[in-house]
Amino acid sequence: MPGTRQALDRIAVFCGARTGIRPQYVELAKEFGVALARRGVGLVYGAGGVGVMGAVADAAFSGGASVTGVIPHRLYERELPRRSRGEVFVVRTMHERKARMYKLSKGFAVLPGGLGTLDELMEVATWNQLGFHQKPIVLINHEGFFDPLAAMLDHIVKEGFLSPQERSCMDMAIGVEEALDLLGCAPESVAL
Numbered sequence: 001m002p003g004t005r006q007a008l009d010r011i012a013v014f015c016g017a018r019t020g021i022r023p024q025y026v027e028l029a030k031e032f033g034v035a036l037a038r039r040g041v042g043l044v045y046g047a048g049g050v051g052v053m054g055a056v057a058d059a060a061f062s063g064g065a066s067v068t069g070v071i072p073h074r075l076y077e078r079e080l081p082r083r084s085r086g087e088v089f090v091v092r093t094m095h096e097r098k099a100r101m102y103k104l105s106k107g108f109a110v111l112p113g114g115l116g117t118l119d120e121l122m123e124v125a126t127w128n129q130l131g132f133h134q135k136p137i138v139l140i141n142h143e144g145f146f147d148p149l150a151a152m153l154d155h156i157v158k159e160g161f162l163s164p165q166e167r168s169c170m171d172m173a174i175g176v177e178e179a180l181d182l183l184g185c186a187p188e189s190v191a192l
């Protein structure tokens with residue numbers, strides 16, 4: 001019930017380990033990290049100090065947010081661990097990493113990204129569908145980045161492979177503040 005639900009204090013972000021070709025993706029990432037810190041929301045992320053993901057973590061960390069990264073040791077060795085922010089859990093496998101990220105988080109925000117981003121999004125949505133957890137998911141559809149994915153999901157519903165109710169567990173927001181409101185994060189004024 002919205003009136004009695006506790007504000008989300010820690011969310012995971014799924015987004016690109018690359019920056020994409022437009023500066024707006026990194027700008028969005030910075031805006032998102034700053035907004036998390038302002039609202040007192042902790043960040044869980046893939047612990048790579050690269051791409052959109054690294055920009056979110058840098059901005060959140062600089063703003064004073066608690067930042068937790070989870071990374072498999074193979075990636076940790078490859079990826080500039082010096083640039084990882086906050087607390088870092090090094091785990092054995094990608095599966096362990098994703099399970100740990102999901103467990104640590106009360107909701108999920110999705111920013112522009114590639115295959116890894118889609119993998120994580122589809123997995124947490126599937127876990128909602130199957131009842132392994134029940135956690136809000138919001139895609140930030142900045143400048144229509146996720147329009148083709150929304151169209152695909154609508155097609156899947158139309159063809160009878162997903163119910164409209166299951167589809168609705170993936171919310172779309174136009175901007176950062178709307179996304180955090182939809183996730184149930186406390187507004188800045190009441191953040192601890």
Ligand code: AMP
Nearest residue numbers: 014015016017046048113114115116117
């Ligand atoms: P992608 O969207 O393919 O760039 O993948 C980004 C997502 O997958 C992030 O949310 C991470 O959790 C994970 N990921 C993929 N590649 C890396 C990487 N090089 N370093 C850390 N995490 C990564």
